[in-house]
Amino acid sequence: MEGGGRFVGVAVDFSACSNKALKWAIDNILRKGDHLILVTVRPEGQYEEGEMQLWEATGSPLIPLSEICDSHTMKRYGVNPDPETLQMITLAARQMEITVVMKLFWGDAREKLCEAIDKTPLSCLVIGNRGLGKIKRAIMGSVSNYVVNNATCPVTVVKKAED
Numbered sequence: 001m002e003g004g005g006r007f008v009g010v011a012v013d014f015s016a017c018s019n020k021a022l023k024w025a026i027d028n029i030l031r032k033g034d035h036l037i038l039v040t041v042r043p044e045g046q047y048e049e050g051e052m053q054l055w056e057a058t059g060s061p062l063i064p065l066s067e068i069c070d071s072h073t074m075k076r077y078g079v080n081p082d083p084e085t086l087q088m089i090t091l092a093a094r095q096m097e098i099t100v101v102m103k104l105f106w107g108d109a110r111e112k113l114c115e116a117i118d119k120t121p122l123s124c125l126v127i128g129n130r131g132l133g134k135i136k137r138a139i140m141g142s143v144s145n146y147v148v149n150n151a152t153c154p155v156t157v158v159k160k161a162e163d
Contacts, residue, residue, distance in 0.1 A: 005033035005098070006123035011113055011147075012038045012102075014082045017128035021158040022085060025126040026092045029156075036092065038068070038102040039116045039125070040079055041109040059116070060104040065093055068102050077104055110146035117153050124154045 010025045012018045022038075030036060044056070055061070060077060067073040069086055093100045103120065105112035117125055127144050144157045 005031075005035055007035045007037055007120055009037045009039050009116060009120065009122040009125040011109075011125065011127040011143075012040050012081075012085065014080065014085055015128070015130075017130050017160060019082070019084050019088070020160065021126050021128035022088055024156070024158045026088060026096075029124065029126065030092065030096055030098055032097045034096075035099045035101065036089065037062075037116075037120055037122060038085075038089070038100070039105070039113060040102060041105045041107065041112040042078055044107050055104070056106045059106075059112070059119070060102075062101040062103055065089065065100040068100070079104065109143045110150075113143070113147050114150050114152075117151050122153050124156065125151060126156045126158060129157050129159045 008025060008029055010018075010022050012022060025036070063073070063077070068081060069090065071080075074081060089100045092098060103116060105116060113125065113127070116122065125147065127147055129142070129144050144155075148155045148157060
């Protein structure tokens with residue numbers, strides 16, 4: 001990716017929690033000339049068709065905003081961005097003069113987010129705190145905890161209001 005500016009990653013899964021992280025990044029970190037990289041990790045699985053088989057090992061190429069907003073393209077990647085996310089990124093791109101792209105990975109979210117940081121490479125990553133229940137967190141470990149402890153760039157965890 002050419003041009004100046006920083007590469008600001010936001011982990012998105014199109015939930016209310018990831019929307020909050022995205023909004024926080026737009027309001028607090030991004031500035032003119034930056035690249036906003038939406039990092040999405042999908043579970044591994046049997047994908048019969050489409051882009052998944054092609055990119056499962058390396059992650060997708062960087063997907064431009066025009067394609068993120070195109071439901072047919074997103075369907076080929078097996079993702080369905082919510083209207084709120086699309087509205088936020090479209091507005092931010094126009095008003096703040098930033099470049100918005102998406103990078104998809106398939107596999108374990110903890111590992112793949114750290115991979116995204118190194119391979120893009122990202123200047124920083126913003127991630128939502130899903131708030132798993134205590135038992136589930138004890139078994140799986142929290143994605144945000146893992147990323148904070150293993151990432152090679154600064155990571156901001158945006159908590160839900162109730163926390």
